[in-house]
Amino acid sequence: xxxxxxxxxxxxxxxxxxxxxxxxxxxxxxxxxxxxxxxxxxxxxxxxxxxxxxxxxxxxxxxxxxxxxxxxxxxxxxxxxxxxxxxxxxxxxxxxxxxxxxxxxxxxxxxxxxxxxxxxxxxxxxxxxxxxxxxxxxxxxxxxxxxxxxxxxxxxxxxxxxxxxxxxxxxxxxxxxxx
Numbered sequence: 001x002x003x004x005x006x007x008x009x010x011x012x013x014x015x016x017x018x019x020x021x022x023x024x025x026x027x028x029x030x031x032x033x034x035x036x037x038x039x040x041x042x043x044x045x046x047x048x049x050x051x052x053x054x055x056x057x058x059x060x061x062x063x064x065x066x067x068x069x070x071x072x073x074x075x076x077x078x079x080x081x082x083x084x085x086x087x088x089x090x091x092x093x094x095x096x097x098x099x100x101x102x103x104x105x106x107x108x109x110x111x112x113x114x115x116x117x118x119x120x121x122x123x124x125x126x127x128x129x130x131x132x133x134x135x136x137x138x139x140x141x142x143x144x145x146x147x148x149x150x151x152x153x154x155x156x157x158x159x160x161x162x163x164x165x166x167x168x169x170x171x172x173x174x175x176x177x178x179x
Contacts, residue, residue, distance in 0.1 A: 013174065013175055014170070014171055014172075014173070014174065014175065015135065015138055015139065015142070015170050015171075015173040015174065015175040016167070016170035016171045016173075017175075018135035018136075018138075018139075018175050019046075019047070019048075019133075019135065020048060020130055020133050020135040020136035020138075020139050021135065021139050021170045021175075022046075023043070023046040023047075023048040023049065023126070023130075024048075024126075024130075024139055024166075024170075025166075025167065025170065026039065026042050026043040026046060027043055027049075027120065027124070027126075028163045028166065028167075029042075029043070030043045030096065030100060031100045031103045031159070032159070032160070032163060033074060034074065034075055034076055034100075035074055035075060035076045035079050035093075035096070035097070035100070036073070036074035036075075037067050037068075037072050037073055037074050037079070039074075040067075040074070040079065040096075041060070041063070041064050041067070044060045044063060044064075045060055047129065048126045048129040048130055048133075048136065049124055049125070049126060050092075050124065050125050051125065051128075051129045052125060053092075053125075059088055059089050059092060062086060062089050063083065063086075063089045063092070063093070066082045066083055066086060066089065067079060067082050067083075069082075070082035076093075076097045076100075079093055080093060080094070080097075095123070095124075096124070098123075099119075099120050099123045099124060102116050102119065102120065103116060103120075103159055104159070105158060105159050105160075107156035107157060107158050108156060108157065108162070109153065109154055109155065109156055109157070110146065110147075110150040110153055110155075110157065110162075110165075111147065111150065111153075113157065113159075113162040114143060114146060114147040114150075117143060117166075118143065118147075121140075127140070134175075134177060134178050135175050138173070138175055139170070142169055142170070142173055146169065
């Protein structure tokens, strides 16, 4: 006989294991590795990045083919050189580099890191796709909570410390799927 017992997952799982958190972490990886090819391609394939971009998958495929055929292991300049005859793809890479450059390794307060991160989410058109996803909404809420809780904290942190802090927050926060 079939029992038909419905169970709700009330403990959830780590927010860091969600696709939304992975997309956010992938962006931070692009910044820290200065566009290492595998990391860059992983991020470009994220459904949260530039979701509204027409022909995104074709552009990403063209970028991947160009980087691989030029044997680019990483670096903004090497990637740009491989895409120099591809105006759309080159513009996309330039946009990513411009946003990544805002994350200079110069120490900043948590408030400044949050502001730069929020601006990056907007510049990369990630906010709306994240808002439309339960886990993505929780990632955005986590950033809001950090901003509200750290408003009076004036200690400076390097980008590596900021990234470690965000990863720790994502790892220690439970994601509970909506019922």
